[in-house]
Amino acid sequence: MVMRNISAIVPAFNEEKTVAGVVNKLLSSHLISEVICVNDGSTDATAQILSAFGDKIKFLNFADNHGKGFALAQGILAASGDIVAFFDADIHNLSDRYINLLISPVRNDQNLTGALGVGCRYKSSLYFPWIVYLTGMRAYQKRKLIPYTDNMLDKRYGIEVYLNSLFDKNEIAIVPLFGLSCAAKYSKRALIQAIKEYWQTGFEVAKQKGEIELSQYINYKDLFNKLAPLADVDTVKIRIKDIATKDIKDLF
Structure with missing residues (x-):
């Protein structure tokens, strides 16, 4: 080798x-x-x-x-x-x-x-x-x-x-990498900001590749509004089920 x-x-x-x-x-x-x-x-x-x-x-x-x-x-x-x-x-x-x-x-x-x-x-x-x-x-x-x-x-x-x-x-x-342990440091702000930037970057990448039209996700702010009060991933998981915008919910 x-x-x-x-x-x-x-x-x-x-x-x-x-x-x-x-x-x-x-x-x-x-x-x-x-x-x-x-x-x-x-x-x-x-x-x-x-x-x-x-x-x-x-x-x-x-x-x-x-x-x-x-x-x-x-x-x-x-x-x-x-x-x-x-x-x-x-x-x-x-x-x-x-x-x-x-x-x-x-x-x-x-x-x-x-x-x-x-x-x-x-x-x-x-x-x-x-x-x-x-x-x-x-x-x-x-x-x-x-x-x-x-x-x-x-x-x-x-x-x-x-x-x-x-x-x-x-x-x-x-x-x-089963068993690998990281600090549990997802504060409310970090979690919501991470999700927000995940989507924003994803939209830009997808637009550049011509795979989606941004207009079909025009209600993506609904996601952030519903997630904003939440503090942990498990709660986010539950609340995602309530998101009215089908295009966004399906992506999860």
Whole structure:
């Protein structure tokens, strides 16, 4: 087997409680060639924690928050590996087993574009199958992403939707990461904003591809109005059943 270099990219925004553990595990893994950490305008101690790793990591530090798409694009451009793997900064129990599961499909098959690791949000994916495709745990052939880094810069929560739009599903492996644990940090604002940006980005991608007319989703604000008072995914699941706009409800 040809040895392939793997660059781990960790985008971080206010992850002072967990980011050091993720970075330490990546640094100790024989599977990872380099660790690139991108501080995306954190207002807590994230930047100081990452800076303390010194030359053990490539540290990209941005004073302002630009969004996850920007952070990932900067990490990709800084990567020297053939493969780039994205790791959320809020993972509690990352191990070589999970790292290997995520990167193996791409490492072993150069014709495969990427792999999506489903672990932290697996329970939610039972209710919302599309959540599988919103995972932040991903590995890609770097050469396949380089042409799109400029377009990634303005994507925030919507970056996963954008990445999904770039490649056919048969180019992407879905990898179960059962037992992988992330911080339960979906506040009311984060949940609603994530769903909102998911749809907005999805509409833009679909329009560009000519697959749908935006006019048929003219009542999509009904979705946001019904979800706005809610604070957790399980409650959202129940309330989605009440959405009057059939086109929107069917997408769930």
